[in-house]
Each structure stands twice: as structure tokens, then as C-alpha cells.
Amino acid sequence: MRLSTLILTAGLLTGLATPAARAQTFTDPGSYNNFIVNEQRTMLRKNLRYISKAAHSDNEKKVEARRLDVVKQNEVSLKALAKLPAFEGDKDFKENATEAFYQMLKVYSVDYKQIDMLAATRTATVENMERYFQLQEVADAKLKMVNDSVNAAQNRFARRHGMTLSKSAEDDKLEQYLVQVNEVNAYQHQVFLAQFRIEKPSARLTDAISAQDAAAFEAARAALQTDARTALAALATIPAFRSKDGQYRDAARNLVKFYDGMCADQFVKMTDLLTRKDKLTAADVKLFNGLINQYNTQNQKLVAAYNQAGNNFQAAYVPVFND
Known part of the structure; x- marks a missing residue:
């Protein structure tokens, strides 16, 4: 898509x-x-x-x-x-x-x-x-x-x-x-714009992890949480497509909800660990790496599900036109 x-x-x-x-x-x-x-x-x-x-x-x-x-x-x-x-x-x-x-x-x-x-x-x-x-x-x-x-x-x-x-x-x-194109167009714009709000702050958060910059990571985490909650509020107002197909919307919501949850818990822990990066114990390092692995695994799974839902949505409702 x-x-x-x-x-x-x-x-x-x-x-x-x-x-x-x-x-x-x-x-x-x-x-x-x-x-x-x-x-x-x-x-x-x-x-x-x-x-x-x-x-x-x-x-x-x-x-x-x-x-x-x-x-x-x-x-x-x-x-x-x-x-x-x-x-x-x-x-x-x-x-x-x-x-x-x-x-x-x-x-x-x-x-x-x-x-x-x-x-x-x-x-x-x-x-x-x-x-x-x-x-x-x-x-x-x-x-x-x-x-x-x-x-x-x-x-x-x-x-x-x-x-x-x-x-x-x-x-x-x-x-x-x-008529079908108009209908799909309007619906997809709503879902996509809501989900897209988390793209930039999540990218900044990833950059901060790579740089091991605690201040940048915390700023990105706070911005991401704000945008995730704004996105969730927007997605909550979007009904299932034609009152029956909610897969694309739900996939977007699952992805955004995951980020909101990470910002409220795991990313807070990571901010603390990054702040103490020069004094980490072996247990701290293990926890930090475990949090990153958890994020990567779930993020990849949910992003793939969201992209597939978008592809399925277009394939189902916007057939290829060949004259």
C-alpha cells in the first residue's frame, strides 16, 4: 500500500x-x-x-x-x-x-x-x-x-x-x-493520518537509542506518548468501514496502542537506564537489551500487520482498473 x-x-x-x-x-x-x-x-x-x-x-x-x-x-x-x-x-x-x-x-x-x-x-x-x-x-x-x-x-x-x-x-x-474510490479514499485518509502521527516521534526515539542520548530519548518518549494518545482518540471516532470491516482501523489502533503502552512503561525504564549508562550493572544491561528486543519484536509484528491490513483493504475495495 x-x-x-x-x-x-x-x-x-x-x-x-x-x-x-x-x-x-x-x-x-x-x-x-x-x-x-x-x-x-x-x-x-x-x-x-x-x-x-x-x-x-x-x-x-x-x-x-x-x-x-x-x-x-x-x-x-x-x-x-x-x-x-x-x-x-x-x-x-x-x-x-x-x-x-x-x-x-x-x-x-x-x-x-x-x-x-x-x-x-x-x-x-x-x-x-x-x-x-x-x-x-x-x-x-x-x-x-x-x-x-x-x-x-x-x-x-x-x-x-x-x-x-x-x-x-x-x-x-x-x-x-x-463512487467506490471516493469512499475508500475518505476512509483511508482518516485512518492513515491518525497512525502517521507516531511516525516521526518514534523515529526520533530510535535515533536517541542509537546515540544513547538520555535527554533526547526522554523528549522523544514524551512527544511520542502525546501523539499516540492523540492518534488513539482520533481512531476511536472512526467506525468500521461500511459498518462491518474494521481490520485496517484496528491494525492502526493496535500499533498506536503498543507505542502508548511502551511510552508509559518500558520506555520510562529505558530513560532511567540511559541516564545511568556509565554505571550500569550486568543486570541493568540485560534488562536494557531485553526491553529493546521486546520493542523490536512487537513493533515489527504490528507494523507488518498494519501494512498488510492496508494492502488487503485496497485490494478488497479498489480493484485495479484496466481499460
């Missing part, structure tokens, strides 16, 4: 029109509608390929390549719409679709590029990780806004030209994928 869970979303723009039987030319409102819809559907497939790669791959170059593929397709679709005349003087649908593609191009050229660039530094601080997720949410909100405007314009077009709109089986599948 990627640390960020990086699952980006964009709305399904339109449905497929089913007008009365007429010759399929651009003098027919149905074929005109379907021309725009086909451009949107092609664009959406590219978008979903990017979402899927971002969700399931740690290879930033491959994720970037998928983003650029979306940008290229967007440029192609904008050129196609530029050549499309208004239907019988009715500019509304075309203009809204064109604006939607233009705004989507801006999101993928600027917003998502910024997100992918931030990926390299997202783990530096909790604030960076929060900013990373916030940028995704802002980009998604922009895409939803243009999605809604195009849907409204298409419905107006259909009413004016006596059309009945429906969705194809493929459109339903694509839309369901997006």
Missing part, C-alpha cells in the same frame, strides 16, 4: 443519450450528444487508469506518466470539441463541456502535478501529509464542480431537443468505480 493511499477522483461527466431513431449525423441531437459523451468517456477511462496506478503503485514515474496521458487526451478532446459547431444554434451543452475539459486540463496540468511533486516530501511532517491529502480533495472538488455543470447543461439540451437520457452499462461501471 502506498503511504499516501493516493486515490484521486473525478466525476463521471455524462450519461448516454437514447433519442428516437434518426440518421446518425450531427444534425441529429442524439448523435451530437453521443459525440460529446464519447469524448468524455474516453477521458474518464484515462482518468481511471491514473487513479488506479496512483492507488496501487509506489512508482512515482509511472504515476506521472499516467497523469501526462490524461493531459494529452484532454488536449485531444478539446481540439475535437473546438471543431464541433453548436447544434442548431444551441451552444449551451458544447460550451459547458468545453469549459469542463478546460478546467480538467488545468487540474491535471497544475493541481495533480503539484500533488505528485509533494509526494516526495509528504512524509516529512504530519502537516505535509495533511497538505498532501488536502490538495487531492481540492482538486477533486474542482472536478466535481465542472462535472455538475456539464450534467446540468446536458439535461437542458435533452429537454430542449426532446431526448431521453440513460446510461450505458459501461458508464454505470465507471461511475460505480468512482
Whole structure:
């Protein structure tokens, strides 16, 4: 599982029109509608390929390549719409679709590029990780806004030209994928951000052990305990996913709870031993090494369980998209 869970979303723009039987030319409102819809559907497939790669791959170059593929397709679709005349003087649908593609191009050229660039530094601080997720949410909100405007314009077009709109089986599948991605995205961000709070202070604590620096170790222990308890409070408010699957949340909680417990007991003992490091008895050394072994064994076990739970969660609820 990627640390960020990086699952980006964009709305399904339109449905497929089913007008009365007429010759399929651009003098027919149905074929005109379907021309725009086909451009949107092609664009959406590219978008979903990017979402899927971002969700399931740690290879930033491959994720970037998928983003650029979306940008290229967007440029192609904008050129196609530029050549499309208004239907019988009715500019509304075309203009809204064109604006939607233009705004989507801006999101993928600027917003998502910024997100992918931030990926390299997202783990530096909790604030960076929060900013990373916030940028995704802002980009998604922009895409939803243009999605809604195009849907409204298409419905107006259909009413004016006596059309009945429906969705194809493929459109339903694509839309369901997006809904699922949104749901998983929101849930994983909550769990991950809570657990991520312990990452930096726990790293500082490990560094202090290596340096045998009692003051640094105690400062890291106190910070870690504060962050662990903040994380536990946040995790306590997160329900099981879809009210039934709590494995990912519980794995995060188990890991954080372990750190909280160590900070309250074993790490306190280690602070004392580090403070007296030049006067340790053989029994003290044995105790210190035993505490470290206990920490390493349990930490490795719980981290592995947390990572596996995250992988299982994504595998279960975000299938790989191959168009």
C-alpha cells in the first residue's frame, strides 16, 4: 500500500443519450450528444487508469506518466470539441463541456502535478501529509464542480431537443468505480493520518537509542506518548468501514496502542537506564537489551500487520482498473 493511499477522483461527466431513431449525423441531437459523451468517456477511462496506478503503485514515474496521458487526451478532446459547431444554434451543452475539459486540463496540468511533486516530501511532517491529502480533495472538488455543470447543461439540451437520457452499462461501471474510490479514499485518509502521527516521534526515539542520548530519548518518549494518545482518540471516532470491516482501523489502533503502552512503561525504564549508562550493572544491561528486543519484536509484528491490513483493504475495495 502506498503511504499516501493516493486515490484521486473525478466525476463521471455524462450519461448516454437514447433519442428516437434518426440518421446518425450531427444534425441529429442524439448523435451530437453521443459525440460529446464519447469524448468524455474516453477521458474518464484515462482518468481511471491514473487513479488506479496512483492507488496501487509506489512508482512515482509511472504515476506521472499516467497523469501526462490524461493531459494529452484532454488536449485531444478539446481540439475535437473546438471543431464541433453548436447544434442548431444551441451552444449551451458544447460550451459547458468545453469549459469542463478546460478546467480538467488545468487540474491535471497544475493541481495533480503539484500533488505528485509533494509526494516526495509528504512524509516529512504530519502537516505535509495533511497538505498532501488536502490538495487531492481540492482538486477533486474542482472536478466535481465542472462535472455538475456539464450534467446540468446536458439535461437542458435533452429537454430542449426532446431526448431521453440513460446510461450505458459501461458508464454505470465507471461511475460505480468512482463512487467506490471516493469512499475508500475518505476512509483511508482518516485512518492513515491518525497512525502517521507516531511516525516521526518514534523515529526520533530510535535515533536517541542509537546515540544513547538520555535527554533526547526522554523528549522523544514524551512527544511520542502525546501523539499516540492523540492518534488513539482520533481512531476511536472512526467506525468500521461500511459498518462491518474494521481490520485496517484496528491494525492502526493496535500499533498506536503498543507505542502508548511502551511510552508509559518500558520506555520510562529505558530513560532511567540511559541516564545511568556509565554505571550500569550486568543486570541493568540485560534488562536494557531485553526491553529493546521486546520493542523490536512487537513493533515489527504490528507494523507488518498494519501494512498488510492496508494492502488487503485496497485490494478488497479498489480493484485495479484496466481499460
